[in-house]
Amino acid sequence: MLSVWALEGIPEIVPGDDLVALIASAARGELQGGDIVVVTSKIVSKAEGRIVAADDREDAITAETVRVVATRETPNGGRTRIVQNRLGMVSAAAGVDASNTPEGTVLLLPVDPDASARAIASGLRTLLGAEIGVIVTDTLGRAWREGQTDSAIGAAGVHVFEDLRGQTDAEGRPLVVTMPCVADEIASAADLVKGKASQRPVAVVRGRADLVGPLDLPGARSIVRPLERDMFRLGADEAYAEGFAAGRASA
Amino acid sequence: MLSVWALEGIPEIVPGDDLVALIASAARGELQGGDIVVVTSKIVSKAEGRIVAADDREDAITAETVRVVATRETPNGGRTRIVQNRLGMVSAAAGVDASNTPEGTVLLLPVDPDASARAIASGLRTLLGAEIGVIVTDTLGRAWREGQTDSAIGAAGVHVFEDLRGQTDAEGRPLVVTMPCVADEIASAADLVKGKASQRPVAVVRGRADLVGPLDLPGARSIVRPLERDMFRLGADEAYAEGFAAGRASA
Numbered sequence: 001m002l003s004v005w006a007l008e009g010i011p012e013i014v015p016g017d018d019l020v021a022l023i024a025s026a027a028r029g030e031l032q033g034g035d036i037v038v039v040t041s042k043i044v045s046k047a048e049g050r051i052v053a054a055d056d057r058e059d060a061i062t063a064e065t066v067r068v069v070a071t072r073e074t075p076n077g078g079r080t081r082i083v084q085n086r087l088g089m090v091s092a093a094a095g096v097d098a099s100n101t102p103e104g105t106v107l108l109l110p111v112d113p114d115a116s117a118r119a120i121a122s123g124l125r126t127l128l129g130a131e132i133g134v135i136v137t138d139t140l141g142r143a144w145r146e147g148q149t150d151s152a153i154g155a156a157g158v159h160v161f162e163d164l165r166g167q168t169d170a171e172g173r174p175l176v177v178t179m180p181c182v183a184d185e186i187a188s189a190a191d192l193v194k195g196k197a198s199q200r201p202v203a204v205v206r207g208r209a210d211l212v213g214p215l216d217l218p219g220a221r222s223i224v225r226p227l228e229r230d231m232f233r234l235g236a237d238e239a240y241a242e243g244f245a246a247g248r249a250s251a
Numbered sequence: 252m253l254s255v256w257a258l259e260g261i262p263e264i265v266p267g268d269d270l271v272a273l274i275a276s277a278a279r280g281e282l283q284g285g286d287i288v289v290v291t292s293k294i295v296s297k298a299e300g301r302i303v304a305a306d307d308r309e310d311a312i313t314a315e316t317v318r319v320v321a322t323r324e325t326p327n328g329g330r331t332r333i334v335q336n337r338l339g340m341v342s343a344a345a346g347v348d349a350s351n352t353p354e355g356t357v358l359l360l361p362v363d364p365d366a367s368a369r370a371i372a373s374g375l376r377t378l379l380g381a382e383i384g385v386i387v388t389d390t391l392g393r394a395w396r397e398g399q400t401d402s403a404i405g406a407a408g409v410h411v412f413e414d415l416r417g418q419t420d421a422e423g424r425p426l427v428v429t430m431p432c433v434a435d436e437i438a439s440a441a442d443l444v445k446g447k448a449s450q451r452p453v454a455v456v457r458g459r460a461d462l463v464g465p466l467d468l469p470g471a472r473s474i475v476r477p478l479e480r481d482m483f484r485l486g487a488d489e490a491y492a493e494g495f496a497a498g499r500a501s502a
Contacts, residue, residue: 143393143483144476145402148431188435230395231487232486233487236490246494
């Protein structure tokens with residue numbers, strides 16, 4: 001049985017807030033060993049002071065971008081930019097968020113979400129004397145599928161993959177290629193109770209204590225597919241244009 | 252509070268099995284209105300007799316493929332093929348499954364997973380007199396991220412998107428672009444209790460009765476992004492090669 005619930009009573013977060021204390025207080029003594037605390041990156045960014053003045057969200061996106069993957073005009077004359085950020089993550093708008101922030105400011109992603117997760121997990125473990133896992137989430141679009149799902153961009157003290165590669169199916173054959181990204185599945189489960197418009201940025205997932213472990217387990221960075229293994233490192237239009245130019249030059 | 256659990260006692264499924272009766276029996280009277288039953292496509296395919304003789308899984312994949320999106324050699328000399336199938340879905344191997352099937356056979360996806368979901372939901376509603384939603388899942392890889400997550404390939408009686416487009420954030424600005432794909436998030440949550448190697452192909456998600464509705468709500472087909480809106484309709488290498496050939500011819 002998996003239980004997932006949102007914590008009530010997390011206040012509006014401002015720079016310098018102690019997320020460990022606020023989460024422990026909102027949990028009212030309910031957290032126990034094996035629980036996984038799922039924290040929306042937005043409040044991690046706010047606590048870490050990642051709110052910056054920006055008259056133009058587009059400039060902020062450019063500043064956060066390491067590599068442009070694909071660009072498309074939107075029907076209203078804007079642009080959708082799918083980019084890779086410093087963390088290696090591919091997402092729309094490099095995680096730059098202009099919702100739920102004061103006018104004239106934008107919120108950037110945490111500098112190192114795995115480190116943020118580790119700090120929260122370490123703090124909760126010390127404060128509560130219980131082995132807690134932490135996942136920091138962001139809302140990501142997907143290739144080929146409409147809509148978004150919450151995914152893990154930071155993780156500490158929790159296995160991000162369930163490695164079935166040593167296991168066999170019911171016929172005794174190895175389950176060679178299956179490696180469920182349980183961190184992303186936990187992030188998605190938590191989103192079902194957190195909501196987007198509400199002020200419930202923290203959820204607890206209980207029932208997969210087997211996934212909780214030492215703080216030095218690989219973080220969410222290990223979910224990012226390396227560029228050399230990535231068949232979709234460029235949008236189709238962008239790759240075609242590169243190929244066209246090279247073909248023309250070679251003729 | 253969201254509760255997610257797997258049903259125990261679903262037997263090995265064979266063609267012609269009555270999934271409605273088997274699910275209702277395994278649920279032992281526990282299902283209630285607003286519950287969402289999440290069914291692994293593998294048992295839907297088996298009940299529908301989608302197991303076919305195939306000496307070569309590669310031939311079966313070719314037969315199921317409408318359009319090749321990307322291909323890559325694997326280190327062991329095989330090939331990974333990302334393809335679009337008749338349902339519009341982009342996935343590895345067109346959903347052709349050679350695990351958990353007798354030697355010399357493969358399992359194809361259900362012909363119409365939305366129709367399969369509708370038949371199960373309709374049957375459960377009639378049998379139990381309760382408004383049940385149904386999601387049929389498959390395990391899908393993703394662009395840019397390692398590992399797989401379970402996603403919705405069929406749905407009935409459940410909203411596949413949570414439409415927040417009319418809502419506003421805490422500052423009163425519209426949440427214009429956010430459209431969480433709750434069907435995929437529910438599929439992921441269910442995978443956390445079903446496991447891959449175990450014989451627990453059905454889970455129940457309780458706590459989001461607000462997402463359950465009429466049987467004629469749009470199905471999982473509506474999650475598939477139309478080709479003309481898809482920035483990743485071809486792999487980067489494939490698009491580059493097409494562009495190169497066209498550029499060379501144009502010079």
